[in-house]
Amino acid sequence: MTTEPKKNPPLGRVIVITSGKGGVGKTTSSAAISAALAKQGFRTVVIDFDVGLRNLDMTMGCERRVVFDFINVIQGDAKLKQALIKDKRVDTLSILPTSQTRDKDALTKEGVEKVLNELKAEFDYIVCDSPAGIEHGAQMAMHFADEAVVVTNPEVSSVRDSDRVLGLLSSQTKRAETEGAEPIKAQVLITRYDQERVDRGEMMTVDDVLEILAVPLLGVVPESKAILKASNVGTPVVLDGPSAAAQAYEDAVSRLTGTQVEMRIVGERRPGLFQRLFGRAS
């Protein structure tokens, strides 16, 4: 896909995709958001901060092209240009994979800042895929962020962890520590939302989650089979043909870049009467 690259000086916005809890869709969301940003013509790079448990490369489908990584660049063993992998589908998208063998302590604050500053000079958006948890790796991913996308499932432990992460974003980051700096713009992205279960009172509603977390909503991604299908083949869901999830991510990214998009909760197509009468798988 050839997109019209932005000619202006790079925006250099750092966005962290975080959650606290694991398995809620951080990497899936990082892949989808960065691909959607790039599709809109923004020069975008997505960085894997999950040192030792590299997975963004598989989700993006570039696992066989990794030569140098983020840690090599931090430690001066490779140039940034050598480690960046250019996406073959969208030419404005790059991936900075992490190390599979090193320790999280290899991420130093100074090293991360140096790499981010170098990226800011070339990219409009720098998307940081945070590891789960609230320890060193997660703190490094969020430290230099301008914006945060807190990925949350409508489920008690995920919401609780998101609340904790929101607390860290407003107290333990560079923007929080810098006198007079605007705080990180944090927004929640609700994923794995199942409208049918919400209708039956089995799942918290979007409003329930927002009332508890008290931050703006970036988008609602429905539970969708398209997600697994896309990750199976190493394609960000927004580049894998039309689906409810892809639509939701596209809408979320439009909001991220400042376009007003009506909040719609698109569900998977509901089974018809025929399917409901004569059964369906699961």
Add this chain to the structure above:
Amino acid sequence: MSLFSFVRKQRPSQTAQTAKDRLQILLAHERSTSGVAEADYLPMLQRDIVAAIRKHVPIGEKDVEVRMERGDQMSSLEINIELPQASSSQAG
């Protein structure tokens, strides 16, 4: 779901509301302590109580039990002190 399965369909349980209520209570507590676990002082409290009682009665570290119950409206702190039996306490 298949043909006639609606016959044995049970009344839906409204568990989402329970989830929301539990979260609101818990997070109100967690936020008020700004991320520091609320019960962090309990071990220290236990140590101080043991020290205070030991001035008068010989008790062991494990004879004091401190328990906390967090409620919606009110929280309670329960302190159980097991005093040595008269027969087992040695004179002098």
